[in-house]
Amino acid sequence: MNVGDNAPPFDLPATDGASQGPGATPTAVVFTCNHCPYALAWHDRLLDVARDYSTRGVHVLLVNPNDAGRYPRDSFEAMQERVAADGGWPAPYLRDETQEVARGYGARTTPDVFVLDEAGVLRYRGAPDADYEDPAQNAAWLRGALDAVLEGSEPDPAETEPVGCSVKWSQ
């Protein structure tokens, strides 16, 4: 999927039992997981984005597509335990059991960020920011993309190289 393409709709189960997917509001779809150090390093920054932009009508969806057969720490049960241990998250944590959503988006890593506008068109794809090791980066690329979408302008950059562990595809 390229910037400017319509993102595939989806509806996936969240750890709280509800099903969720992109709606008619700007949405950040973030492929992530439980066990990848890059995903964990960026995790708090992504949750901060969910908190900070929820009042502006932005929907953040965290999607775990990893094969739980080979990576039990990414099972739905492990996802539920993680969210519960944190006392809940400000964004739903969704399970992509069949990996169809990840394939449809062309997700490559955890994390891999896709920002959609209110029409479901992909406006940004890539990393949350330039350095997983530097919390001060504060998910600047993701925030910039959301700001641009909310203002009706084009994100700059509109695409960056996703950085993280490879998505663990079923074999």
Place this chain on the structure above:
Amino acid sequence: MTAQGLDPDAVVMREVATGKDAERERFVGSPTIRIGGIEVAPTEGEAAGLTCRVYRRRDGRISPTPDPEDLRQALVDSSSAAEVGRSDG
């Protein structure tokens, strides 16, 4: 390594490609760094498997690699141990 008087070319990169290999090697994730067979960042109760390894930097940050200071210290310790071994021998 050079600062410790060690040869950087002595680093051996090994790919652990299968679950069986991971079990046999007691490999708990990538990257796993051993000096003289000893883990730079020992783990307890971690299951062997083809996964990504999570390290903690000294300031508490999560990282895909060990803290450089931990690596440096492990090299110093291994050099010291080797020196003692030579003296004892």
